[in-house]
Amino acid sequence: MTHLVYPGALHTRFHHALGAMHLMSLAINLLKSKGHTITDGEEEAAILAILLHDIGHGPFSHALEHSLVTGIRHEDISAKLMQDLNTHFDGRLTHAIEIFNGTYPKKFLHQLISGQLDLDRMDYLNRDSFFTGVSEGVISFDRIIKMFNVYDDNLVIEEKGIYSIEKFLIARRLMYWQVYLHKTVISGEMILVKLLERAKELAAAGENLFASPSLNYFLKNDINEANFFEQHENLEHFTNLDDQDIYAAVKVWTKHDDKILSTLCKMLTARNLYKVEMGNERADTDRVNFLQDAAINLLGIKPEEARYFVFTDSIQNRAYHAGLGNIKILMKNNDIVDIAKASDLSNLESLQKTVEKYILCYPRGI
Amino acid sequence: MTHLVYPGALHTRFHHALGAMHLMSLAINLLKSKGHTITDGEEEAAILAILLHDIGHGPFSHALEHSLVTGIRHEDISAKLMQDLNTHFDGRLTHAIEIFNGTYPKKFLHQLISGQLDLDRMDYLNRDSFFTGVSEGVISFDRIIKMFNVYDDNLVIEEKGIYSIEKFLIARRLMYWQVYLHKTVISGEMILVKLLERAKELAAAGENLFASPSLNYFLKNDINEANFFEQHENLEHFTNLDDQDIYAAVKVWTKHDDKILSTLCKMLTARNLYKVEMGNERADTDRVNFLQDAAINLLGIKPEEARYFVFTDSIQNRAYHAGLGNIKILMKNNDIVDIAKASDLSNLESLQKTVEKYILCYPRGI
């Protein structure tokens, strides 16, 4: 939904997968040039693992997980799809899967895919900066990769790279607030969640809705964490879904008889999004009630329908999660030091604080 | 279809319309700063005219004009939509329409939208260069605009800008052959033409096909040049169509019972495109027959169905069309000279030659 704010941001997960693959090649060549052994098989496995790391994401990942396919973790779907591919390719992805899961002995290969400084983030921060034009996210991925090293099977950063890492962590934080958690982006996602919720309710009530066969499948059936992997059909329909199924349906639903569904769909297609207030405290109940009453009047809906249009939620972000595999610095004297100690600023401590913000959504025109 | 070759090229006509609007503002400010009178109303009209200049394009414009909506010119649809908007806005677009049509007295305003050096081309060449990464198309739009002037109500270029113009004309030619007429792009478009043709035939035969209501409308009804403007419903359905209607349907049709339709749809979604041969001469009939026979064997189809898979066509391009409003150079001594005379090279004459190339398409694996 980022394109609602930054129209250039139409790049896809396909671009990202190719970019991350490219960074993996650079990183592996660099580590080999520093004398670390990485076999051709390990190189292929690491490249496959990062190529496939996001394969379990559906369209509008976050929104769907909260409406059509409740509670299913994309990591589990990625793992399942990799297993299927591994069967198809006679076990050729075994090492790739071990690297992806973090069970392969050379831990640094996993850390390049998923860790504080992984190539996944390095690609998406720069790519998103480029396509949104938000220069705050530009990072020196080439310089950071040149500072990579391996110590005791773990990925470490050479001392000279400290400032680039600091910049990387800060860039990530800034991109969260300026792009990924931008109010308008959240507003678009929230409308999508609400309209899919509504569509599913209507389908459950026997209503006929225009939908591609795979979208229809998830509207009609109650697929969730518990039963998703029980039937292969679920996975097939899931991988078949993409943005176009959703958008094509939303466009048709703008003319649906159900007022709630058609109103939400028109809000999204006409870019007449919720107004979003974001703050450090949860919105006051009186204010929410007041806004719901106003929405009831404005839209001519029933009280129990107000929750589609006026509601609260919360979002959070933490740039650097020290518990989850700290960034280790390789000092010139060969000591290994946590970056929080190696840096001369307390920035990094503050980056560990989880920042939580509360949001309040309601229709424009109230 | 350019994204099939250059994956970054996902930018849209919306971006282009905004970009061309921006260039119009720059051009108008420049001309005003050189002492030419352009009223606020004229400025608004010119900006509206370029904002709307492409509004009549449907999705996959070229492909649809050869399949679903045969022979309808997008310029006519643009004109009709502008008239409708003009009615809606109580005549406020009258001047914009005159500028668009070329009937407004200050001819240079029309030439900025549609001419040898219009802002339309200036935007799309640079934009397409940027998103494809083909640097051959980079042009100095800012420098060319700075060289704009008006003489006798016509747009002219100051002498100092000759080399930039030369570069612009050449860039256009190179972008045609490297991007717009790239074999893989043409191959993608051809598959789309053929599969829509087939879908329409099946619909005519009473087959049921998954399609959004608007796409269904064009599959079921025979809308053409002659009857398009007779019913307003046609226009409504047409403006309602976008890429997503097409792609969502193509994805579903990969599982259709009709072998021709499902084969073509699978070729497109799996990027298993036609092989395209391009040359200066029309393909030999014997070779076409040979390939058709091979296709019949390969795909297990009937002889009369071979034409969906093996066929010839031609494409052409001319960078500079001297007949259609030459580029006039304003020399330092205030003479007006045609650029072909002002330039010290014969490049420009050669750019006037229409280059026609013949293509031959057939399935891979023959």
Next chain:
Amino acid sequence: MTHLVYPGALHTRFHHALGAMHLMSLAINLLKSKGHTITDGEEEAAILAILLHDIGHGPFSHALEHSLVTGIRHEDISAKLMQDLNTHFDGRLTHAIEIFNGTYPKKFLHQLISGQLDLDRMDYLNRDSFFTGVSEGVISFDRIIKMFNVYDDNLVIEEKGIYSIEKFLIARRLMYWQVYLHKTVISGEMILVKLLERAKELAAAGENLFASPSLNYFLKNDINEANFFEQHENLEHFTNLDDQDIYAAVKVWTKHDDKILSTLCKMLTARNLYKVEMGNERADTDRVNFLQDAAINLLGIKPEEARYFVFTDSIQNRAYHAGLGNIKILMKNNDIVDIAKASDLSNLESLQKTVEKYILCYPRGI
């Protein structure tokens, strides 16, 4: 001396002055568009003030202030040159000088030239990032300027700009350590300080040294803070000096009879610079003594000459100086809040800490 590390960094103070002027135009237009009154005269004055803000810098500013023209502040020279220009232009620079000095009533005009968020820094950070290729310094100058506003005659930043400001302060800190205070840059400057010191001593002792007339003037005469402004000749020779006087002399001095001078000059021209150790503590006296003894042996110099080749010093940097005019944020509710309070992170507090580092220089090969 930055080009010793980043060869592309050959850009000059002239580029910077033009760039800062350009940013001033953007900022003034922006503030006018937000309804603040800035007369044509004030606009001219502000633009002149920033054009001239660095005019008092000599070549290798820092190095010369520690050798040839001890203790003279470039701000005082800038002020004097502006006064001279003001006399020449019949008082037309009066407002520019008031803005430069901070005595003009509209304080924000001064703050645009010299403050926490001035256009001076905004230009040089981006320019230096571009020419060095150190992407850590890229800042969104256009976005920050768009967030400018004026409140009570002071420059303030609108709330939406907080993250961009945070990025700006951090970029500055990173550029200090990666570019301006890079060990090799410091090493080059230190050699220049030492060789100019030595040249001045030789000149005082009556030695003849190749030098342009203006360089010769500062070698032969003892010009300092106390007497600089007493004679106009001093200023004339000072403004006449540039990098070329220094470099042309250094190249000739590589063949001078004085071993110390020629050794230092050869070290600089052959890029055989001091080795620099940088740390959080002052170097141990024993280690300095040891290195001096080694240098005496290596170079065949006398003990009292060792100080030209082995010595310690300190450098410091503080990204954000809260005392000196805090950055004020204009909240959506029109409150004015210090950025340290408005930001949700403690970053900014840590940026206020002065970071001091100690350096130790000695010749390579010891």
Next chain:
Amino acid sequence: MTHLVYPGALHTRFHHALGAMHLMSLAINLLKSKGHTITDGEEEAAILAILLHDIGHGPFSHALEHSLVTGIRHEDISAKLMQDLNTHFDGRLTHAIEIFNGTYPKKFLHQLISGQLDLDRMDYLNRDSFFTGVSEGVISFDRIIKMFNVYDDNLVIEEKGIYSIEKFLIARRLMYWQVYLHKTVISGEMILVKLLERAKELAAAGENLFASPSLNYFLKNDINEANFFEQHENLEHFTNLDDQDIYAAVKVWTKHDDKILSTLCKMLTARNLYKVEMGNERADTDRVNFLQDAAINLLGIKPEEARYFVFTDSIQNRAYHAGLGNIKILMKNNDIVDIAKASDLSNLESLQKTVEKYILCYPRGI
């Protein structure tokens, strides 16, 4: 002198040498990846040859060859310096010299350094485009290099690269007229030629002129094609000369007693350059005489001194020199075809025409 028009263009021959070296590495890797044998020794030799290809250029190469060191070809100086280095390095540059001279059997290595499509041009076109901001010179060096191949020991281009080559040839032509032969650039060079001529005359007449020892050497001695290589001292002083010797002297000479010298030097330092008229025909004698009389009056000089201020000259350029090693295209059917035949346009023929232009220079204010 390009920086007189494009202030950013302060990049140096050192940057260019490094850049060309980098392109050589890319090209050699590419050719090796296509199966051509290039030994490590050949790779080193080719890289050294391109690193050193311009080493014989003095400062302001063209200007000095017409004043201080008449008639000496920089290629001969390069060759001599390489021989000296070869002696110093015990013959390790032997293959590099053979490649540079074109006597090494694998001719394509020489063609990469000096030919229609050499890496020298590829580097400087892109570099000069970047630093001047003239986007007309941007070329797809990476794409062209990817199209390189070797056929019968000669460098050829694969058919797919035709459009990129066309763009490259045109870019070169455009850069000539917009940058290298820009009127203001020529004007600056002409002033330098004239003032060095004058300085040499004064030196010959026994006048004392401020100059570094090496510049002084060329002012005092008559060094030319015939005697340059007779004494090693000549080469030493020549390699010792750089822009700074010239600029530092010019700055001092602005105060010289000789009116012609000081006037020319002030014109250059104050950027009060000759006005230059450029045309397809030689300037009329009457007009030259008229301007000389006007200059005599304006400047208060003697008739025989007018030639320093009013004079004519000619310049020429040819983008593609078919005689000198044509660009060969490797067609898909493995035929080798000259690009003029392979391209579908007559552009290339027109690029072979030598374009000659006549210039007339005279002081501003006449």
